[in-house]
Amino acid sequence: MKNQSLLESFTCAIDGIKHVIKKERNIKIHLILMILALTLGCFLAFSTIEFILVILTSALVIITEIINTAIERVVDLAVDQKIHPLAKLSKDIAAGAVLFSAMVSVVVAVLLYIPKVVNILL
Numbered sequence: 218m219k220n221q222s223l224l225e226s227f228t229c230a231i232d233g234i235k236h237v238i239k240k241e242r243n244i245k246i247h248l249i250l251m252i253l254a255l256t257l258g259c260f261l262a263f264s265t266i267e268f269i270l271v272i273l274t275s276a277l278v279i280i281t282e283i284i285n286t287a288i289e290r291v292v293d294l295a296v297d298q299k300i301h302p303l304a305k306l307s308k309d310i311a312a313g314a315v316l317f318s319a320m321v322s323v324v325v326a327v328l329l330y331i332p333k334v335v336n337i338l339l
Contacts, residue, residue, distance in 0.1 A: 278319050
């Protein structure tokens with residue numbers, strides 16, 4: 218696997234992304250929320266910087282979800298019928314990274330969207 222061409226490396230990466238999108242419910246939720254956030258940003262006339270913040274925080278959540286999925290797969294592969302406490306801990310920590318990135322994303326969303334919506338309503 219180490220001696221793959223650049224094209225083969227990209228193909229493997231794309232296959233991984235396709236797999237996660239097909240098989241993981243949470244990544245679908247994150248992608249839908251990202252699309253909704255960007256669409257709402259269009260209606261609220263976000264600046265370039267505001268769009269960049271939405272894209273970066275959304276990407277952070279999606280990236281951590283992909284890494285979480287990879288960690289879960291490796292841990293599941295390495296674990297027998299009896300779940301080792303470190304295996305559970307590894308999965309919990311990875312899930313915690315997703316949760317933390319999602320919480321940061323919500324904070325950024327509140328800071329960006331609420332003032333714009335209040336401005337429209339007042």
